[in-house]
Amino acid sequence: MSGARTLQVLLALGGMIAWAVQFTIIYGVTSTLCGRGWADATIFGIGIVPLTILTTTLATLSAAAILLAVSLREDRRLRIRPASATDSFLSHAGVLINGFSLVAILWNGVPAFILPACA
Numbered sequence: 001m002s003g004a005r006t007l008q009v010l011l012a013l014g015g016m017i018a019w020a021v022q023f024t025i026i027y028g029v030t031s032t033l034c035g036r037g038w039a040d041a042t043i044f045g046i047g048i049v050p051l052t053i054l055t056t057t058l059a060t061l062s063a064a065a066i067l068l069a070v071s072l073r074e075d076r077r078l079r080i081r082p083a084s085a086t087d088s089f090l091s092h093a094g095v096l097i098n099g100f101s102l103v104a105i106l107w108n109g110v111p112a113f114i115l116p117a118c119a
Contacts, residue, residue: 008087011074012094014067015101022060022105026053026112034118049117057109064105068098 010017029052033039041048071094078091 005086008090008094011067011071012090012097014094015064015098018060018063018067019101019104019108022056023108025056026108029053029056030117039117047117050112053109053112057105057112061102061105061109064098064101068095068102071095071098 030039030049033041033049039047039049043051046054071091075091075095078088083091
């Protein structure tokens, strides 16, 4: 795989990578803190579990939004200039995957503020 093609694939899959990072951190930290009995700890008056979930969600949401913006820019560029079928596919896939990743990241982050941490 050439360097340009590798970047295209990473751009297309970047949102899912951000979601996987968020998922791993959220569930890893929550299960560790709940298992050790530290879920009631607070930082700046906010519970440590919701704070971790909030910061992780915001960071990964930002990364996925940036990747979506880059994917949209690349898609517009390829519509103006003729491109190969593979380039067009990766461009469209990147827009869809990064857009759906934003929804998935929100879907994982929002329940932290609705449900108790160690339910």
